[in-house]
Amino acid sequence: MVVTNPYEDSPDSGRSTIDQERKGTQYRFGSIDLPRTEDGLYTPSNSRRYLLPLSLASNLLLFIIILFQLAHPCFFSARNCVYDKRGGSQEQVKEVMDMAEVKGELMGDVNKIVPEFPTQEVVFMNDSRYSNENMFKNEKEFNTILSTWENDMPLGRGFVTIHNASSYASLQRPWHLSSSPGLDGYSIAYLHQYHCLYMIMRSHGQYRFGRPSSDADMERHVTHCFDYLRQSMYCAGDSALEGKSAIPGLEMTDGWGDTHICKSQKALLGWVVENRFSNKTGIH
Structure with missing residues (x-):
């Protein structure tokens, strides 16, 4: 490789001498002529000129992706990932991941027989037709x-x-x-x-009005409902946020x-x- 450097000068040489020597100087790298300006200065090519900024930009992007992945470990996961920031034992992690493998509509049918229904926003408010403060004081109202x-x-x-x-x-x-x-029936x-x-x-109500049921099967039926409803509520996991009561004067x-966010009762019931x-008609 032969490179003629016009800038090597002694302390005694002047600027004018250097300027004169620049002109007509040819830079060579191997057998490639490097581009130069009219005064003989080397000019980098466009690809070389943008190489450093592109390298810095790509490194910055990689750094941002790494930070994002650390903050959101499940974002780029191909599986239905569940991440517990609190950590846990291997058994707990396995349990969580096993649960994550189940894909389906929340509160829906795992067999995909029952269709998915539209949802709607519903504001909960007390409806005295279904419960009120007099229902266990007045038997007629209760009935x-x-x-x-x-x-x-x-x-x-x-x-x-x-x-x-x-x-x-x-x-x-x-x-x-x-x-x-020949027909198969299931309760929804x-x-x-x-x-x-x-x-x-x-x-x-029967207890409150002094007429408790003596039917052992009915007692078993009622007691089973407590645990059944407990599991149903945990399954639904309604995450709506609730503040103080909308009823004036109630600090609760x-x-x-x-x-x-609720399923459309009209569509579901239909x-x-x-x-x-x-x-058949009736509720029990």
Whole structure:
């Protein structure tokens, strides 16, 4: 490699001498002529000129991605990732990851038989037709409220017909009608929960008015509802935020006045009635 450097001068040499020597000087790198200006100065090519800024920019981008990944470990995961910042034992982590493998609509049917329904915002407010402060003081009022609950249970009592149920591994123990033994029937969960809450309310009212049930099977039915509803609430995991009561003068959190994201009851109820297992009425 031969490079002629016009800038090597002695301390005695002047600037004018250097300027004169620059002109006509040819820079060479190997066998490649390097570009130069009219006064002989070396001019870097465009690709070399932008190499350093591009390198700095790419390093900065990589640094940002690393920081983002540390802050959001599940963002680039191909699986349904669950990250617990609190940490935990290997057993806890495995349990969380096993749960994360289940993909489906929240509070939906794991078999994908029941369709997904539209959602809507609903503001919870007290409705005295379903409960009020006099319901356990006045038996007539109590019976009126029970009737309101009973009338809201749709035709078919919340049981729906499922065709080809045997082809779904998780669909077991179907109900059968003596009139139609070939049909498989299953209860839809939210109306089972509604039924359970009704049974607890009715049982409590019977105790309050001095007429507790002596039916052992009914007692077992009511006690099962406590744990069934407990698990149902944990499953739903309603994460709506609730403040103080919207009722003036009440310094408590009762849920009134707060907004929840709910399935469309009109759409859901329409599907249940359309696919009902029978034409039975009632709530118990």
